Amino acid sequence: MALLTCRGLRKEFGDHVVLDHLDLTVEEHQVVALIGASGSGKSTLLRCVNLLEELDDGVIELDGEEISDPRVDPDRVRRRIGMVFQSYNLFPHLTVLENVTLAPRRVHRRARAEAEAQARELLDRVGLAGKATAYPDRLSGGQQQRVAIVRALANQPRLMLLDEVTSALDPELVGEVLSMIRDLKTDGMTMVLATHEMGFAREVADQVCFLDGGRVVEAGPPEQVLGEPTQPRTRQFLRRIIEAGRL
Template identity: 55%
Template structure:
């Protein structure tokens, strides 16, 4: 599998998404413990860690689907919060895709993708469907536009979910272990879709168990454990020479990372050609 090549580009100083000191509790359990994380425009950041480390909760809080107990979330330098009246407008700038496809079974693929631009952005049906058709074509699903979700494979349904998340033209795309519910045979087609998005310059925060994929596409890797950001760095540093013993132990347990991690060298990984911003 060829590595995606992207031309190096200096990332903006001001992050498009910034999370500062995030804390989140469920009952008496602290599931996010002072997370600090930011994404520059066009950057791809992968979250890794064992199940229960806080990756999914972090994404849900970043998307304002869950209130935080402490900390600050900023989008394009504007502070936002779950309870703000502007929260819905903020959510429209963030696309999120979950493990479950969550497609409306009574709507066609085209209708599923066109719904958000109509409802959230106020586009006409014609304009929304035009946008939906363009997205489906770009993701290799043009011929499935009139099908219903139950006629699609799991991989195809997940790509429709990605198209739906992109339909509002978000500033940042959040992805929560979206291959976890798929048959291994179908994982590759979804990961290839994400590689294409990375190639196009989409800003993404991805929680994943696919270590080789993370090594391939990420500008930065963040290792989470017990709700804390333990270590972050380039794929070469995290997979090739992690500093924290907890990171080392996690990677030791993930046998699939040994080969790709060992082969990473500075300058050998992802290079993107970033599109001009619309």
């Protein structure tokens, strides 16, 4: 059974249709990369899966449970899904350690000592143990984004949603965040990531989905979608990316 199934998703903002009958299936331990131009619906799709946006049509199933059912408690669903945002969205008034332990303590009701021990271990694994008592504004963008990933992991999610997590970073800081995602894949984490890093998508993804106009226009293994695309719109998109020197 697939971990995540989206069927016929539709989302409108006013007159603008952002998701238009979109289908997507993600198997456990699979990494799916969503590519496409800005406004193609990548971020909206991730926000819908995390129930941060209300659907206008369609069904989302997580672990066989229909989470798009309005009777489902969204807070219970979100505990099983980790989300990382383009602009990190760390809580500026809390230290790194407090950012990471907030959900384990308040949502999962863990004891403070236990939550902190787990957080320190996670931070240590990504080389940020020394920053535990620092406030986010003292960290570089790459460090902030790594803390944001650790914060999402502290909930021990079944699924990670990564929304253009390197787009706001200086080029020399992209590598440290990508290598952390690479490690997550090695650990078997199921991930859906919206990205503009085509090289990284090719390397890390099991499946690449090209979104255009709120639909999955082409999906398949990275070599096929990025190497020998069959759809003219995919070819056109990739040509523009190559011209910009991003592939």
